[in-house]
Amino acid sequence: MLIVRSVPSSKRWQEISARRMELIQTLIEETLLNNVDYIFCLDVDSKFHSRWGTESLGGLVAVIHPGYYQDDRSKFPYERRPSSRAYLAPGEGDFYYCGGAFGGLLVEVHQLAKTCRKNFEDDAKENIEAAWQEESHLNR
Ligand SMILES: CC(=O)N[C@H]1[C@@H](OP(=O)(O)OP(=O)(O)OC[C@H]2O[C@@H](n3ccc(=O)[nH]c3=O)[C@H](O)[C@@H]2O)O[C@H](CO)[C@H](O)[C@@H]1O
Numbered sequence: 637m638l639i640v641r642s643v644p645s646s647k648r649w650q651e652i653s654a655r656r657m658e659l660i661q662t663l664i665e666e667t668l669l670n671n672v673d674y675i676f677c678l679d680v681d682s683k684f685h686s687r688w689g690t691e692s693l694g695g696l697v698a699v700i701h702p703g704y705y706q707d708d709r710s711k712f713p714y715e716r717r718p719s720s721r722a723y724l725a726p727g728e729g730d731f732y733y734c735g736g737a738f739g740g741l742l743v744e745v746h747q748l749a750k751t752c753r754k755n756f757e758d759d760a761k762e763n764i765e766a767a768w769q770e771e772s773h774l775n776r
């Protein structure tokens with residue numbers, strides 16, 4: 637069964653992209669909690685190039701960003717301003733994960749979405765937006 641839900645638009649793509657965390661949090665709280673075990677969140681333009689199976693059913697699962705998998709950690713576009721809640725210091729972080737594909741156990745993803753949303757919104761109150769919005773908070 638496929639259910640299509642419409643989402644609010646925005647003038648800024650940054651806002652549309654970032655609001656996915658709020659959408660995921662709300663969807664989980666309103667309909668999925670106690671009904672499903674796992675959730676995966678993908679960009680609508682995602683393409684599958686080979687099999688994606690049950691091996692991905694982990695606690696929290698992320699996908700290494702296709703643009704940075706060969707790069708040294710110092711090249712990752714993490715948020716580098718300490719005033720942002722998405723800040724990662726030099727030497728911190730393992731890989732650079734993409735914002736367009738992540739998932740895992742529902743309760744874990746719920747926690748992740750809630751945290752990323754709160755940190756994004758708390759940053760916004762202080763007029764700061766992380767370099768790659770929710771993707772930066774996901775990497776944090
Ligand atoms: C591989 C990967 O992870 N790519 C990331 C990259 O861009 P992408 O180039 O993959 O960004 P994109 O144009 O696919 O936009 C991200 C997603 O936001 C949604 N959307 C976007 C525009 C719109 O008008 N309506 C709408 O619904 C849609 O699901 C889309 O797939 O950088 C973005 C910055 O925000 C996100 O971090 C993406 O996830």
Ligand SMILES: [Mn+2]
Pocket residue numbers: 679680681682736
């Ligand atoms: Mn995309």
